[in-house]
Amino acid sequence: MTKPTQLQVEAIKDGTVIDHIPAHVGTKVLKLFAMHKSNERVTIGLNLPSSALGAKDILKIENVFINEEQASKLALYAPCATVNRIEDYRVVKKLELELPSAVKGVFACPNSNCITHGEPVESHFSVIEKKDSIRLKCKYCEKVYSREVVTEL
Ligand SMILES: [Zn+2]
Structure with missing residues (x-):
């Protein structure tokens, strides 16, 4: 430096x-x-x-x-x-920064119909690493989002 x-x-x-x-x-x-x-x-x-x-x-x-x-x-x-x-x-x-295998209760699910919005359920995404992109899959509605979509909310 x-x-x-x-x-x-x-x-x-x-x-x-x-x-x-x-x-x-x-x-x-x-x-x-x-x-x-x-x-x-x-x-x-x-x-x-x-x-x-x-x-x-x-x-x-x-x-x-x-x-x-x-x-x-x-x-x-x-x-x-x-x-x-x-x-x-x-x-x-x-x-060392290491990608977690799952993130709970940090990000809201982008799917407005997802059960995590209506019920007192903690959000839960599994982290999927594909080549250079990181994707998050909601445990409840099972939709898959790019990292950017979830973290921008
Ligand atoms: Zn969801």
Whole structure:
């Protein structure tokens, strides 16, 4: 990483840095983890220049450490993001993002006739990976959607 890139967002002492989020996805990740409602200090960098992505978003959350389950949810939005755990200004751990086999209770089913909308049933999608595309299949109505369709809602 070059020096100017490091200076784009202020360093944090303890917490999580999520880097290499595709541009415009950063705010969705914030909502996914309810960070916009957190009382911790969150530093957001949007549309920062990135040699790999063209433009990227960065999130820095102080005093919050993302667990493996959250990392797998993040993988649905930003499979190439890097998650760094920071302690005393140093990266002590990098979380590998792995696609979960299923996601429960995170996304609403795009099918308005799906039972998950009328009943107190938690949404449940199985994750299907096909070549470069990720698809989500609703357990209840059995419809299959592209990742984008489900995560954009
Ligand atoms: Zn459904």
